[in-house]
Amino acid sequence: MSLMTAIEVGASGLTAQRRRFEVLMGNLVNANTTQPAGTEPYRRKDVLFTATPPEATFGAAFDDAVQGVEISGVVTDRSEPRKVHDPGHEHADREGYVLYPNINAMTEMVNVMSATRSYEANLQAVNLAKEMQQKTLEILR
């Protein structure tokens, strides 16, 4: 039943956006996390989206063009950490520098908003497909 596929595809979008949200939240809460000098500081993480055929639970999708989405991996941003001069800090190195994660709270917030918007769009798609199924059931009422 093809509307089931539409729901399945929408659900894959919901899952992917929720996981992305989790990763972004991890970045936000660790924006000021420091590590003892000499160890690698926390680095910004992001997800990789890949289009993937939906699982055919209720019959196949009508065309290969119908694709769900999945997260194919979490990647680490290799850009340089922020160096802050703070000799009194517990994690300062010999020259008095502390390494902070390469995270900009603004960038993360924009990404969080984008994830929220995409989540809402997918939710709307699922709801409308459900509504369409309901209309089919109402034909003989």
Place this chain on the structure above:
Amino acid sequence: MKVDFFHDQTLDAAGAYMGRLSQRQQIVASNLANIDTPGYKTKDSSFHATMQELLSDDPVTLRTSRPGHAGKLTPIVSQAQMFEVPGLDSGADLNNVDIDREMMKLSETAFGYSLMSQIVRGKFRTIASSINEGRVS
């Protein structure tokens, strides 16, 4: 006059149209799911061409070898043509899904489906009405 309710052109057309609409809902859901997938291109189904097919009064003639075979069919094909939508701007990640366009298509499709289901419902009510000798149940 013989009226064949169950081989009704309107029902066939509405049914095929509903099938196409639910296929289209799949495509739109697919576009929305991949709204952040790098390199993904917006897809659509050949929708208006479909209506043109339905409206044409020239039925498909099949070759028959026996008199009992179905010779003429209304040209409703269950498979819509898929294509990548041209002329959309893509961002730096080469993804050209436009959320507003997709949301519009989404409600357009749901509305069309609701409309068609009302038409089909009306058809069945007509049958029910004749069963009940014209009384509205």
